[in-house]
Amino acid sequence: MVGVSGWSTRLGCSIVVGMQERPRRYPSDTSDAQWVVIEPLLPPLARRGRPVAHARRDVLDAILYVVRTGCAWRALPVDFPPWQTVYWYFNQWEQQKVTEKILPVVRGQLRIAEGRDPEPSAGIIDSQSVKGADTVGQDSRGYDAGKKTGGRKRFIVTDTLGLLLTTMVCSASVQDRDGAKPILLNLYLRTRVRFVYADAGFAGRLLDWAATILQTTIEIIRKPPEQRGFTVLPRRWVVERTLAWLTAHRRLARDYERHPTTSEAMIRWAAISTITRRIARGYPATRQQKHTTPSTH
Template sequence: MLPSPQWMGRPEKHGRPAVIDAILYVVRTGCPWRYLSVDFPPWQTVYAHFTRLNNRGVTEWILTELHEEVRLARGRQPEPTAGIIDSQSIKGSDTVPRDSRGYDAGKKINGRKRLIVTDTLGLLVTVWVLAASWQDRDGAKGALLATCAATPIRHVFADTGFAGRLVDWARDLLRTTVEIVREPADQRGFVVHPRRWVGERTLAWITAHRRLARDYETYPAHPRP
């Protein structure tokens, strides 16, 4: 059961608790917790509730329920059996320590890499965060393991960055098919590739939120003020 609005604090704005509005404001604008507008509750209150929601698994519960509703509305089964994996390197700020960041020579980015697995509608299933220096095919093992442990997904579409040993590893260990969607040999210019575009669109959705367009967190799984 979700916490009541009273637990999250008053007053409510537009029928939604002010704390929830404040959390969404931080994610969308990219401002530090301490710089929250005075229109919201004190930042210490907002951050404490945000941490409590995550620790209690409320955020994951909300996402799961919303995903099922969207899939059913689109005529799909509640749980996906196929997905798309993709990666994105993002710059790390000075608050990201050296031991959890790296340099992506291909993208020329110093920071962290997020590997995502989505369903075929583009809804997030798994997010796996590593130093940007990790190769896609190596970092994808953790993302695929987490996906297989939590969902019935056993067929994953990927780009050529995931080709090679990963395909055999996923087949033999996870009983999962990693299908590489390759570019046509005669391709010239930009072309939308089947399946792959879904994961790329999700990454674009993520970076539309300024808090997620750059990495500010000292610990990948522990947002801080």
């Protein structure tokens, strides 16, 4: 974590007194309905200590602004709390595994709203190579010869609705079947998913390893032999759509983070923002026209 002033490092033992929140003015800001979902999942404020200078909702909006717009921490607009304070909270919350705790809760809420069991039993895995900025450490960057991309590779597993289950970021030089092992192990420990769809890049010894060590079945979805050009493939399109959702957040269009764990945190914040927006909206985006346009019949 970067060095910050002494008063900000004591925020964790502070209380809120007569605080005025900033007006919501950016597309990335949380709506009132989103905040109702997220606020109870954030760490509680300490009951003793000096007053907190900034509302946690403002801090959260600042984090989501960075994730959505891709700006540097130091470039945060002046109506947000000081960037040192925002970055301090970002680090403190990650040390407390806040995003790892929020994600399964909001995912379960959305799955229930979609008429599904809150805990999925099947997942879909995929990887994405992205260019690394000059801030990416040499110890965690590489070259993906297949995609001709130098930087990092992010692995994600989603449920069959495309909601993020877990993620892992590593060097772009890591092969899919090798990088899949740690994320599948994490999936095994954190969820009850025991059936995973994957593309041909994950075929081979990984299937036997997953079946033997994790009691997890991996089904390879292959392209039809006669396929020419782009074709939507069953199951695989879901995780590819999720990767598109994630890279719509400009901080994820390229990897800027010094440490892979920070990249993973950015991915989780993007997923949390997307999921809570869907919860707050109350219906899928494809049904928006039905809800907003009065019927003429």
